[in-house]
Amino acid sequence: MLLDQTVLPTTVRERRCVEVADLVQAIQDLAVRGAPLLGVAGAMGVWLAAQSAPDHPQGLRQYVTEQAARVAAARPTAVNLRWGVEQALGELDRPWASVAEARGRLQAVAERIHRDEVARCLIIGTNGAEALGPVRHLMTQCNAGGLATGGYGTALGVIRVVASRTPGLHVWVPETRPLLQGSRLTAFELAEAGIAHTVVTDNACAALFREGVVDAVVVGADRIAANGDTANKIGTYALAVIAHHHGVPLIVAAPSSTVDPDTSTGAGIIIEQRPASEVTPYGSPARNDAFDVTPAALVRAIVTEHGVLRAPYDLRSVRP
Numbered sequence: 053m054l055l056d057q058t059v060l061p062t063t064v065r066e067r068r069c070v071e072v073a074d075l076v077q078a079i080q081d082l083a084v085r086g087a088p089l090l091g092v093a094g095a096m097g098v099w100l101a102a103q104s105a106p107d108h109p110q111g112l113r114q115y116v117t118e119q120a121a122r123v124a125a126a127r128p129t130a131v132n133l134r135w136g137v138e139q140a141l142g143e144l145d146r147p148w149a150s151v152a153e154a155r156g157r158l159q160a161v162a163e164r165i166h167r168d169e170v171a172r173c174l175i176i177g178t179n180g181a182e183a184l185g186p187v188r189h190l191m192t193q194c195n196a197g198g199l200a201t202g203g204y205g206t207a208l209g210v211i212r213v214v215a216s217r218t219p220g221l222h223v224w225v226p227e228t229r230p231l232l233q234g235s236r237l238t239a240f241e242l243a244e245a246g247i248a249h250t251v252v253t254d255n256a257c258a259a260l261f262r263e264g265v266v267d268a269v270v271v272g273a274d275r276i277a278a279n280g281d282t283a284n285k286i287g288t289y290a291l292a293v294i295a296h297h298h299g300v301p302l303i304v305a306a307p308s309s310t311v312d313p314d315t316s317t318g319a320g321i322i323i324e325q326r327p328a329s330e331v332t333p334y335g336s337p338a339r340n341d342a343f344d345v346t347p348a349a350l351v352r353a354i355v356t357e358h359g360v361l362r363a364p365y366d367l368r369s370v371r372p
Contacts, residue, residue, distance in 0.1 A: 053066050053067070053068055053069075054066065054067045054068075054069065054078055054083055054084045054093075055067075055084075055199070056078075056083045057082060057083055057084065057085055057199055057237065058081060058082055058083050060199070060236055060237060060240060061236055061237070061239075061240035067083050067084075069100060071100070071104060072097055072100055072101050072104075072119040072122060072123060073122075075093065075096070075097045075100060075123060075126075076097075076122055076123060076126045078093075079093060079123075079126040079127055079133070080126055080127065082231065085200060085233075086195065086196065086199060086200020086201055086272075087130040087131070087132040087133075087200070087272065087273065087274040087275070087306070087309075087310050088132055088169045088172075088173070088200065088201040088202060088206065088306075088307055088309065088310065089169075089199075089200050089201055089202045090127065090130050090132050090133040090136065091130075091132030091133060091135050091136035091139075091165060091169065091309050092136060092162070092165055092166045092169055092202045093123075093133070093136065094123055094124065094132070094133045094134065094135070094136030094137040094140070095136040095137065095139055095140040095158075095161060095162035095165045095166075096136075096162045096166075097119070097120065097123035097136075097137065097140075098116060098119075098120045098123070098137055098140035098141055098158055098162070099140065099155070099158040099159050099161075099162045101115065101116045101119035101120060101123075102116050102154065102155045102158050103155065104119075105119075105151075107151050108151065109148075109151060109154070112151050112154060113144055116141070116144065116158075117141065117144075120137045120140070120141055123137055124137040124138075127324055128322040128324050129274050129275055129283055129321065129322055129323060129324045129342065129343050130274040130275060130310075131274070131275040131309075131310060131311075131312040131315075132274075132307075132309050132310055135309050135372075136165055136309075139161060139165060140158055140161050140162055140165075142161075143157045143158055143161050144158075166202050166203075168372070169201055169202050169203065169307060169309070170201070170202055170203030170204055171357075172307040172308070172309075172356075172357040172372075173201050173203060173204040173205055173206055173209045173307065174204055174209065175357040176206055176209050176210065176305050176306070176307065176355055176356060176357055177204065177205070177209035177210050177212055177213040178213055179355045179356070179357070179359055179360055180207075180209070180210030180213070180214075180270060180303060180305045180355040180360075181210055181213040181214045181217065182360065183303055183353045183355050183360040184210070184214060184268050184270065184301075184303065186218070187214060187218070187221070187267040187268050188218065188220065188221060188222065188267055189221075189222050189223075189224065189265050189266055189267045190211060190214065190221065190222070190223050190224070190266070190267065190268055190269070190270055191223070191224040191225075191226070191257070191260070191266050191268075191269045191270075191291070192207050192208065192211065192223060192224075192225065192226075192234075192238060192269070192270055192271055193207075193226055193228060193234065193269070193271045193284065193285055193287055193288050193291055194228045194233045194234060194238070194271070194272070194284065194285030194287075194288075195208075195228070195233040195234065195236075195237035195238045195241070196208055196209075196238075196271065196272025196305065197209075197237070197238060197241040198241060199237050199241060200237075200272065201307075205241070206272040206273075206305040206306050206307065207270045207271050207272045207305045208238065208241055208242070209305065210270050210303075210305050210355070211223060211242075211247065211270065212245060212247070215245070215247045220248070221247065221248065222248045222249065222250070223242055223247060223248065223249040223250075224249070224250055224252055224257075224260060224265075224266060225238050225239050225242065225249050225250065225251045225252065226251075226252055226253070226254045226256075226257055226287065226291075227251060227252070227253055227254050228254065228285055228287060229254055229287075230326075230330045230331050230340070231330060233285065234251065235251045239251050254287055257290075257291060257294065258294050261294050261295065261297075261298040261300060262298070264298075266295070266298075266300055267300065268300060268301045268302070268303065269291055269292070269295050269300060269301070269302040269303070270302075270303050270304075270305055271284050271285075271288055271291075271302065271303075271304055271305070272284060272304070272305060272306055273304050273305075273306040273310050274310065274343055275310060275312050275315070275321050276304065276306060276310055276311045276312065276354065276367060277312060277315045277316060277317050277318050277320065277321060277348075277367075278311075278312070278313045278314075278315060278316050278317070278365075278366065278367045278368045279316060279317050279318075279348050279365055279366070279367070280348030280351055280354060280361075280363065280364075280365030280367065281317050281318025281319075281321070281345055281346065281347055281348050282304050282318070282345065282346045282348070282351060282354075283318065283321045283323070283343045283344070283345050283346075284304070284343060284344070284346065285342070285343060285344075286341050286342060286343055286344050287344070288343075288344060288346050289344040289345065289346045289350075290344075292346040292347075292350040292351070293350065295350070296350050301352035301353070302346075302350060302351060302352055303351070303352050303353045303354070303355055304346075304351055304353070304354045304355065305355045306354070306355070306356060307356060307357055307372065308356045308357060308358060308370050308371060308372045309372045311356070311367050311370040311371075313367055313368045313369070313370060313371075318345035318346075318347065318348075319345075321343075321345055323341050323342065323343050323344070323345070324341075324342040324343060325339070325340060325341065325342070326340040326341075326342045327340065328340055348363060348364075348365050349363070351363070351365075354367075356370065358370065
């Protein structure tokens with residue numbers, strides 16, 4: 053059961069995935085989204101595949117492996133999706149005595165990954181607040197809250213902790229076009245948490261920095277290369293350039309499952325292209341990048357559950 057994020061905040065609707073094809077469609081529709089939550093969904097997808105698999109060991113292994121590949125390929129940029137799938141598949145490489153036991157193990161690992169992601173976010177929140185220090189006005193991009201992580205949030209987890217320590221904290225929330233994950237989802241979560249915030253148009257952000265009303269930017273990530281280059285929702289690179297020009301720190305908050313030590317730089321990160329219809333409903337050609345890559349030189353700190361990392365970044369040994 054997934055909370056359908058495509059209809060929030062006006063409608064709260066659950067979406068049931070009975071087969072792997074249902075989950076793949078939900079991922080591609082962005083009904084379930086956010087890198088850490090995609091890791092959970094990937095593991096859950098392997099477990100889901102096992103429910104429909106043949107009731108003999110070889111058939112189960114082959115079927116689950118094939119279906120897991122479909123889940124892992126549903127979206128290309130967020131490394132957590134593939135990571136979650138691989139974590140679950142690893143259970144099939146361990147000795148198991150029966151198909152029932154295999155299914156039980158896949159369920160257990162999927163549920164553990166969910167619990168672990170929430171626990172990592174709680175630690176990230178504290179680590180990120182320490183990295184930021186005293187701030188009164190924050191800006192974030194897209195949605196990196198509980199909706200994107202399965203419970204607490206990465207960037208919004210940091211904001212939650214800062215808000216608990218700083219009465220009067222204010223958060224600027226860019227719309228994050230074209231699908232408005234900022235104005236629909238982040239603003240919704242901040243309102244639910246009672247944190248003061250203001251939604252702004254994406255093209256108004258530079259003016260806010262010029263006015264001096266942004267103390268720091270905190271964002272999540274969909275994939276972090278070994279050198280610290282960070283892929284996040286489209287528009288993050290622009291914010292990073294503006295922040296750098298104005299001397300405002302930008303920090304990235306993400307669990308270690310978002311780090312891809314096998315990708316040396318951001319040049320190796322595949323940027324997902326979304327349908328042109330999201331941008332031009334009248335049929336004009338459109339380029340619709342879902343993400344962009346912020347160079348490590350523009351990132352003041354990378355915050356994971358392991359602590360606060362600063363440049364020069366070398367994330368080749370970072371593991372969950």
